[in-house]
Every structure is written in C-alpha cells, then in structure tokens.
Amino acid sequence: MFVLTAFKNTFLVLLLTVMACGGSQQTQNSATETVSEAQEKEVIVAANRTETYFDLLRGKDFALVANQTSVIFTPVREGAEGSRMWVHLADSLLGAGMGLKKVFAPEHGFRGLSDAGEKVMDGMDSRTGLPVLSLHGAHRKPTQEQLVDLDLVLFDIQDVGVRFYTYIATLQLVMEACAEAGIPLVVLDRPNPNIHYVDGPMMEAEHRSFLGKTEIPLVYGMTIGEYARMINEEGWLADGVKADLTVIALEGYSRNTPYVLPIPPSPNLPSHQAVRLYPSLGLLEGTHVNAGRGTSLQFQSFGAPFLSDSHFDYSYTPESRPGASNPKQLGKVCYGRDLSQVPPPDAVDLKWLIEAYTHRDNTSAFFKTEGFTKHAGTAELQKQIEAGMSASEIRLTWQEDLEAFKKIRAKYLMYH
Structure with missing residues (x-):
C-alpha cells in the first residue's frame, strides 16, 4: 500500500x-x-x-x-x-x-x-x-x-x-x-x-x-x-x-503501518523496492559485486564479471550516472540477478549473497574483507559464508543477540 x-x-x-x-x-x-x-x-x-x-x-x-x-x-x-x-x-x-x-x-x-x-x-x-x-x-x-x-x-x-x-x-x-x-x-x-x-x-x-x-x-x-x-x-x-x-512524535502511525517514502532518501535508493531490499543487498557493498549502482535498478539487482554466466541469466553494464559516478565494475558486463519484481523479504536475506559467492570465478577476489566487516559489523559473517554455512544455519547464530537487543529496545518504543 x-x-x-x-x-x-x-x-x-x-x-x-x-x-x-x-x-x-x-x-x-x-x-x-x-x-x-x-x-x-x-x-x-x-x-x-x-x-x-x-x-x-x-x-x-x-x-x-x-x-x-x-x-x-x-x-x-x-x-x-x-x-x-x-x-x-x-x-x-x-x-x-x-x-x-x-x-x-x-x-x-x-x-x-x-x-x-x-x-x-x-x-x-x-x-x-x-x-x-x-x-x-x-x-x-x-x-x-x-x-x-x-x-x-x-x-x-x-x-x-x-x-x-x-x-x-x-x-x-x-x-x-x-x-x-x-x-x-x-x-x-x-x-x-x-x-x-x-x-x-x-x-x-x-x-x-x-x-x-x-x-x-x-x-x-x-x-x-x-x-x-x-x-x-x-x-x-x-x-x-x-x-x-x-x-x-508521528501521529497516526503504528509499527504495522505500511509506508512508502515519497522522496528517495539517497540517490541510490530510488524506489520502495530498493529500500526494502537494501538490508540484504547492502551487504554486497563490502564485496566486489556491484549492487545495481550505475544502473536504474540500484539495490534491485546485483552482478559482477566474475559471476558465472552459465548460472546467472541476467546481465548489465554499470555506467557513470548521477549519484554513482564511479560504480564498481564500471563499463564491464556483469552477470547476476534482476530482483526488481521479487517480493521483498521481511528479514535480512542472505540467499543472494551466498548465491553470488557460490557461483563465482574462484580466481577473482570476492570479499573486500575490511569493508565487508564494517558493513556486517562482525568478522564472523564472512567466515561463516566461506565455511559453506547455509543462510538458515547462519541466522541461528544471531538469535541470542537479537532477543537481548529486543528487550532493551522495548523500553524506547513510541508506537505500537
């Protein structure tokens, strides 16, 4: 809505x-x-x-x-x-x-x-x-x-x-x-x-x-x-x-109120789909994979020249655009996914990150380790992906911390 x-x-x-x-x-x-x-x-x-x-x-x-x-x-x-x-x-x-x-x-x-x-x-x-x-x-x-x-x-x-x-x-x-x-x-x-x-x-x-x-x-x-x-x-x-x-405070707002931003909050979040996929695809910022910057599908697609063209059926070429003057993989054909029509998840979905890592050219670097750690907030996520853990296995390792945070967060909620 x-x-x-x-x-x-x-x-x-x-x-x-x-x-x-x-x-x-x-x-x-x-x-x-x-x-x-x-x-x-x-x-x-x-x-x-x-x-x-x-x-x-x-x-x-x-x-x-x-x-x-x-x-x-x-x-x-x-x-x-x-x-x-x-x-x-x-x-x-x-x-x-x-x-x-x-x-x-x-x-x-x-x-x-x-x-x-x-x-x-x-x-x-x-x-x-x-x-x-x-x-x-x-x-x-x-x-x-x-x-x-x-x-x-x-x-x-x-x-x-x-x-x-x-x-x-x-x-x-x-x-x-x-x-x-x-x-x-x-x-x-x-x-x-x-x-x-x-x-x-x-x-x-x-x-x-x-x-x-x-x-x-x-x-x-x-x-x-x-x-x-x-x-x-x-x-x-x-x-x-x-x-x-x-x-x-806001008026007429609850935690169940759907909300579409009327103004893009930054140049590369141009749509509601991008905003909803950003928690998942934003992790790709810490890799050599392009997350749609330099295209009209920013944070609604991903790709890289070193991803398998036999596995991925979508390709694009990032170009210099307003808000993304020098995107990753500029001018190179990237193979990956168009996610502009997928239902956005109500979770941090690791499946696209893991899919890209799994179907890469092993001779090319994938992670920018320092940048990925800063985005993830932990060094563990890269290690878990490199060890071949599934998305569901990784998610289980988050649960104790998430429950502890929710207890702190509850004290400051203004909307229900």
Whole structure:
C-alpha cells in the first residue's frame, strides 16, 4: 500500500513561506505525488506538527540538520484530487520568521545529490542563502565553534532502519556535540519503512565505524526518534554525555503501518523496492559485486564479471550516472540477478549473497574483507559464508543477540 504523510495544520506556515520565497521559489522546492483518498490521513510526520515544536524555536537562533527529505507536506490542491505537494522545512521555517541560521548536511549533501561516500563540501545553499556545513567532509561531528552561536539544533532526516545507512551515525554525533555544548536537540520523527522486523548480525564493539557506531543489529526496527531516545538513555554517547533531547512524535502511525517514502532518501535508493531490499543487498557493498549502482535498478539487482554466466541469466553494464559516478565494475558486463519484481523479504536475506559467492570465478577476489566487516559489523559473517554455512544455519547464530537487543529496545518504543 502506498502511504504518504498527511498535512495537518500548517497552512499559515506555508502561506508565510510563499510570501517570503515567492511563487517561483515555491515551485522549485515542491514536488507532487498521487495517493488514494483512503491513504491521505494515515500518517502525519513530526515536521507537519508545527504546533508541537514551533514554540521551542521561537526567539531562538538554531541550526537544522537536514537533507532533501526534510519536508512539510502541503494540503491537497483544490481541483487536483489526490495530488500532494511538499515544501522544504528550511523554506517553511524561514517563511515563518524563525531564527534558522545554518544547515548541517549529512552524506549525499543538503539537496541529496552527492555520491555515496563522496566528501561533501561546506558552502551556501543557493535557494535559501543559508550557510551549509558538511557533516560528511572535513568533519562528521559539528565542532564546538560551529555550535557556539546557537541556542538549539533541529534534526529532521528520513532514515531507512539499516545500521550501515549513515544518517543514524550522523544523528549520534550531532547528539554528542549538542550534549558537549550544552544546547538542546529536537528530533522530528519520520516513519521507518523497515520498522516491522529486527534482524541481522549484531554490531561488535571492535568493529565500530561510521557504518556502525553502536552495538545494534543490522536492522533494528525503530524510528529515528525512538533510536535517538535509546542512544541517549542507554549511555551510548561518547564519554557518557547525555543530550537535552526532545523527540516530536508521528501521529497516526503504528509499527504495522505500511509506508512508502515519497522522496528517495539517497540517490541510490530510488524506489520502495530498493529500500526494502537494501538490508540484504547492502551487504554486497563490502564485496566486489556491484549492487545495481550505475544502473536504474540500484539495490534491485546485483552482478559482477566474475559471476558465472552459465548460472546467472541476467546481465548489465554499470555506467557513470548521477549519484554513482564511479560504480564498481564500471563499463564491464556483469552477470547476476534482476530482483526488481521479487517480493521483498521481511528479514535480512542472505540467499543472494551466498548465491553470488557460490557461483563465482574462484580466481577473482570476492570479499573486500575490511569493508565487508564494517558493513556486517562482525568478522564472523564472512567466515561463516566461506565455511559453506547455509543462510538458515547462519541466522541461528544471531538469535541470542537479537532477543537481548529486543528487550532493551522495548523500553524506547513510541508506537505500537
């Protein structure tokens, strides 16, 4: 079911935005999606619930941690039934006369156009005139100098619920920086399209990186707001600091609410199918197998020149594309699978990873050991696959850790 967020009571904010930015600015910063009437009022994202957080911002100088997904959804336009638009939160805040002074941008940048892993440079946003400070360049954590003139930080980024998706690492570092500076952090919650299960190997402390900063499973089944509360209350911030944290909740949301992201959260997750397959196919990022980057089926396909063309009946050639300027196996014919039509699993499914490993050219390297360990969060998974363990045998080794995590997680769930 295709579910989008509903507009609640932000008409005044949007009117002020139009007045401040002008009609052409409104057009530049908006997009449309079509939804059925039955779906329009199911979920209200925290950004739309301006009555719950605008009082926290009034009279304050603050920064926004945001990207292209940080939007307020507008009312259905008169005479255009089912058509929905959105306005970027930064534009709405400025239009409402709030004291937004700067933006912090995560991986892929403020407008979400940079390649995966690409350094994002500081700059100026041409649409708003706001200074944009990168959290994926010289710094991944806001410096105390960058926070010294602020009263508060507002965080609003769409997550997909997978540990190695770096927006939650950015959240954790922002929380640490705010705690150290003694300034409050407000997190605007958004749905997690992979919230309905907890699965995968547990992160091990010795393998911490920007792809995993805390000991959680690969898929942790929490919204980003719930996860922020867990980080804070479990003492997982560096040096035991604790943030002055406020989470603005979703409305009309439950853990059983299907949710399709209306805006791609990053350049290579262009569709709901990609988002749902990402927990499984994302592990291929730690191998020499291409996971659809450089094609129109990012994280909906996989292949490599060294996979067996007699076993795999699908082939493609990665090319340089926006968001994937230099994909793995660029310009080479890759043999593998088109998964764009398969039912996405409600689990971390290892069958495609194991299939690729089993039907490879033995003379070619398969794993990028350091990278694979960072993605998996453990060195054990590579050893298990190389030892010939089946997917079901490997999954059994996760269960004790998953049950322990679920007990901790239960304390911080805001939606049922």
